[in-house]
Amino acid sequence: MKGRYLLAFMCLMTQSLRAQLTDEVIRNLKGGNLKEDKSFVYQLPYAKGSKFLLIQAYNSKMSHQGELSLDFKMKKGSTICAARAGIVIATKADSDVGGLKDEYLSEGNHIIIEQEDGSTAMYWHLQKNGVLVKMGDSVKQGQAIGYSGNTGYTAFPHLHFQVQDKEGHDLATRFNTKNGIRYLRPGKWYRAL
Ligand SMILES: [Zn+2]
Numbered sequence: 001m002k003g004r005y006l007l008a009f010m011c012l013m014t015q016s017l018r019a020q021l022t023d024e025v026i027r028n029l030k031g032g033n034l035k036e037d038k039s040f041v042y043q044l045p046y047a048k049g050s051k052f053l054l055i056q057a058y059n060s061k062m063s064h065q066g067e068l069s070l071d072f073k074m075k076k077g078s079t080i081c082a083a084r085a086g087i088v089i090a091t092k093a094d095s096d097v098g099g100l101k102d103e104y105l106s107e108g109n110h111i112i113i114e115q116e117d118g119s120t121a122m123y124w125h126l127q128k129n130g131v132l133v134k135m136g137d138s139v140k141q142g143q144a145i146g147y148s149g150n151t152g153y154t155a156f157p158h159l160h161f162q163v164q165d166k167e168g169h170d171l172a173t174r175f176n177t178k179n180g181i182r183y184l185r186p187g188k189w190y191r192a193l
Pocket of ligand 1: 056064
């Protein structure tokens, strides 16, 4: 009986692990090939001291299927900070509409930052006029860049954060948290340090 509970528990663990890691990382973990994670350590994308609930993480069924991105639930007007340094390559701040309609897909205010290694970080659903940077600006890690909102294809006020490599493939990112360096899990609160 004990063994069966343990098995069920391990299945649950595997599922939650799957939710936060890419297939490649899982393969490497299983094969014992992942000796050391040397990936960049991101800062949580909001103001130091503030904490938010991670609603959706990697590959979530709700709207992140096949996507490595993170949704932090936050009330409109929360300060968004650069998770990593880079150059601003796109912004949109003129939209004031949002909801779960296809016509809102192109209505999301956002900031896209090209990071030091050529990857891009995207910050979505910002409030109207909620962008503090402009194209070509160089931003530091932790710098305030905008204010959260509920514009574009979105069901509730939140920040959608996503990082892609040069080829447009999503990248899993790990963050500095009070419990150490972590890949984030849905249903947990994370305070920016
Ligand atoms: Zn999202």
